[in-house]
Amino acid sequence: MGSRGLLGSSFIAAAIAAGALAAPAAQADPLRVCADPDNLPFSKSEGPERGLYIELAELVAKRLGSPIEYTWWLTHNQRRATRNTILQGNCDAVFALPAEGEYKARGLQRTQPFLELGYAIVAPPSFAFAGLGDLKGKRVSVQIQTPPHIFLSGQEGVTISSWRSADEALDALARGEVDAAIVWGPVGGYENSRRFNSRWRVTPVSGQGMVGHVAVAVRKGKDALAADIEKALSDLEGEIAKLADKYGFPRGKPVELERRSSLSDTAPRVADVPAGAWVAAADRKPAARTKPAEEQPPYAAPAVAEARVRFNDQCSHCHGKDGFSPVQERDLRRLKLRYDDKWPETAKATIKGGRQDKGMPSWKDALDEQQIEGLVGFLKAIQK
Secondary structure: OOHHHHHHHHHHHHHHHOOOOOOOOOOOOOOOOOEOOEEEOOOOOOOOOOHHHHHHHHHHHHHHOEEEEEEEOOOOHHHHHHOOOOOHHOOEEEEEEEEOOOHHOOEEEOOOOOOEEEEEEEEEOOOOOOOHHHHHOOEEEEOOOOOOHHHHOOOOOHHHHHHHHHHHHHHHHHHHOEEEEEHHHHHHHHHHHOOOOOOOOEEEEOOOOEEEHHHHHEOOOOHHHHHHHHHHHHOHHHHHHHHHHOOOOOOOOOOOOOOOOOOOOOOOOOOHOOOOOOOOOOOOOOOOOOOOOHHOOOOOOOHHHHHHHHHHHHOOHHHHHOOOOEEEEEEHHHHHHHHHHHHHHHHOOOOHHEHHHHHHOOOOOOOOOHHHHHHHHHHHHOOO
């Protein structure tokens, strides 16, 4: 055997002794993330801008030493999105869901909040805004059936221009049809910086249902992963602030738009949110306390149970969970007491036509006849 062979044999023996030829270490499990593929400024599956949530997920995965995998799901309804993605086991985490709400009971746990989001007023720099009084005599565009729309509908001296989307509300401002727009802050800030060359000032506002926090949702049973993600989020606090600035999210202390009362505060549901499936606005304060579980009305019938979910998604920000509000005129369990046997017809007409004088918008363009009938059926189940 030549010297090359002897050297090779000696090297192999030494390497084996030192463990150099041991099996490679197992690769870390991937961080599986569900996200909307077309929902900037939050997420995008491709292109030069990926969105704050995607960039944050990548930073978290890097901290965890894990590769990242995505399940993309186009969505306009948050509960349907979670039901068809993370709750089906297609991923382990969602960036991000409301930090408040009922998701924990539906198979998810959440980290501590990592970002505050809310609505904002978008207006020319010359428009001085320090509170509700500055909107008197002004024309304001809003997205239909959002908390700003509902709130401003009950204010005298403010002319409301309502639109199907935040983009349309901003377009009305660009055309000079209104003096200001109040839209979902991340969308208003992002569109202002990208589409309108930062021509406006974007000021965050607060009020009932207008400010909330987001967290990362993780499947129940993934306690170690949830703890690791929460630690990474804490370490990345500075990077999250930079991402918020990059995508134009309005920052700073919100201007109080509505004086809130602890008696009327209720946490809004996901239907309040115009921005997409994975983010929602939520009030800073806890939801109004509901009746004990043993006093809750029966919801056994499938149609009533489905209508109950829709009601709590779309109506509870004003009327409280399951129609119970400590504000008597908003307590929908008393309809029969107020309107006698004709209350179902009154309720149906009110849902369709709204009551602008009371701040309730029309729902006839958002709900079909069957959905409205379903809501009336739910209201029947909760009457005293």
